[in-house]
Structures are given as structure tokens and as C-alpha cells.
Amino acid sequence: SGLEDTVKKTISENPVVVYSKTWCSYSSEVKSLFTRLGVEPLVIELDQLGSEGPQLQTTLEMLTGQHTVPNVFIGGKHIGGCTDTIKLHQTGELEPLLSEAGAT
Amino acid sequence: SGLEDTVKKTISENPVVVYSKTWCSYSSEVKSLFTRLGVEPLVIELDQLGSEGPQLQTTLEMLTGQHTVPNVFIGGKHIGGCTDTIKLHQTGELEPLLSEAGAT
Numbered sequence: 001s002g003l004e005d006t007v008k009k010t011i012s013e014n015p016v017v018v019y020s021k022t023w024c025s026y027s028s029e030v031k032s033l034f035t036r037l038g039v040e041p042l043v044i045e046l047d048q049l050g051s052e053g054p055q056l057q058t059t060l061e062m063l064t065g066q067h068t069v070p071n072v073f074i075g076g077k078h079i080g081g082c083t084d085t086i087k088l089h090q091t092g093e094l095e096p097l098l099s100e101a102g103a104t
Numbered sequence: 105s106g107l108e109d110t111v112k113k114t115i116s117e118n119p120v121v122v123y124s125k126t127w128c129s130y131s132s133e134v135k136s137l138f139t140r141l142g143v144e145p146l147v148i149e150l151d152q153l154g155s156e157g158p159q160l161q162t163t164l165e166m167l168t169g170q171h172t173v174p175n176v177f178i179g180g181k182h183i184g185g186c187t188d189t190i191k192l193h194q195t196g197e198l199e200p201l202l203s204e205a206g207a208t
């Protein structure tokens with residue numbers, strides 16, 4: 001579908017992409033983790049897109065199996081949510097993914 | 105107003121009250137902290153009450169200055185949100201509040 005192609009294009013053209021909601025603290029937490037690491041992700045706020053927001057969220061669920069926010073991609077690969085990203089950071093696996101994707 | 109009286113009655117009659125949203129991870133985090141401490145808070149899911157949910161949230165904001173969830177009360181006193189409750193736990197101040205309120 002059109003939205004699937006949009007998501008695939010977005011995640012392949014940007015090293016780090018975060019699908020988020022402005023009022024969600026887990027989304028804020030993962031955004032601020034990237035900021036602390038000196039990374040500027042492309043952030044797409046699903047609650048700021050009108051009717052396209054829920055459609056995009058459904059598309060993300062079809063592509064990744066994950067309907068929740070935040071939904072994080074690095075180097076075109078689906079990473080998961082906030083707890084997944086934090087865990088990767090704690091085990092030292094996040095930084096190599098970021099440098100491989102050209103984000104740092 | 106009627107809702108203000110409802111909230112005042114609820115927080116005075118129950119040792120621990122959490123106003124929450126079912127899909128919010130910060131709300132889940134604070135609920136599971138209480139569970140780990142052996143406390144069974146009264147949980148009110150604002151997204152399960154139809155049109156009364158947003159009205160209740162506005163009432164909570166008028167009473168506490170806080171419009172966000174989770175909104176936690178112990179012994180009738182306004183505690184704050186998730187990070188506030190976790191901080192009190194980390195400094196050892198939460199347990200005395202819970203036993204004073206008769207929650208443990």
C-alpha cells in the first residue's frame with residue numbers, strides 16, 4: 001500500500017526513526033536517550049497527523065507486529081519500543097548499531 | 105462540584121488511589137510498584153469511563169494542578185505521578201506514607 005511504501009522509504013532514508021506520540025512519556029524517554037547520545041532521530045508524532053496517524057500506526061503494526069509507541073528503527077531495521085532500546089544501550093549494543101547506520 | 109466531591113470521597117476512603125489509563129506504560133509502572141510492595145491501590149482507569157473520564161481528569165487538574173496520568177494519592181494526600189512515586193520509594197519515604205495510610 002501507499003503507506004507501507006512511505007514507511008519503508010522513511011526508514012531506509014533516515015539512520016534513526018522514532019514513531020512517537022507527543023504526550024507519551026515512554027516516547028519522550030527514548031527521544032531523550034538519543035539526544036543524550038548526540039543522535040538526532042527523525043521523529044514522527046502519530047498524534048499530530050490527523051486521520052493519517054492511526055492509519056500509519058496500523059501500517060507499522062503490519063510491518064513490525066508492534067502497534068505500540070514508541071516504535072524505533074535504526075539503519076532501516078526494526079528495533080522495538082522504549083524498553084528494547086534502553087536494554088540495547090545497557091548492553092552496549094546500541095552504539096554499534098547507531099554508528100553502522102551513520103547516525104553518530 | 106459533584107465530581108470534586110466524588111474525588112475527595114474516593115481519596116479519603118481508600119488508602120492508595122491511582123488515576124490511570126489502561127494503555128499508558130507510566131501508569132502500569134506505578135501500579136506494578138504498588139503490587140511489588142504488597143499494596144492493592146484503588147485503580148481508576150480514566151479511559152474506561154466514557155465521557156466522564158476527561159471530566160474527571162479536569163477535576164483532578166483543578167484539585168491537584170496535575171492533568172497527567174498516573175495521578176497518585178496516599179492517605180488522602182496528593183503524591184504526584186510515576187516519577188514522583190518512584191523517587192519517594194528510592195529515598196525510603198514511600199513505605200512510611202503507606203503504613204501511615206494503613207495500606208500495608
Ligand SMILES: N[C@@H](CCC(=O)N[C@@H](CS)C(=O)NCC(=O)O)C(=O)O
Nearest residue numbers: 026068069070081082083127128129
Ligand atoms: N515495552 C514497550 C511498551 C510500549 C507501550 O505499551 N506503549 C503504550 C504507550 S506508553 C502504547 O502504545 N499503548 C497503546 C496501546 O497499548 O494500544 C516499550 O517500551 O515501548
Ligand SMILES: N[C@@H](CCC(=O)N[C@@H](CS)C(=O)NCC(=O)O)C(=O)O
Nearest residue numbers: 023024025130172173174185186187
Ligand atoms: N513525570 C510524570 C509524567 C506524566 C505524563 O506526562 N503523563 C502522560 C502520559 S505518560 C500524560 O498524561 N500525558 C497527557 C498530557 O500530557 O496531556 C509522571 O511520572 O507521572
Ligand code: FES
Nearest residue numbers: 024026128129130
Ligand atoms: S502514554 Fe504513558 S508512558 Fe506512554
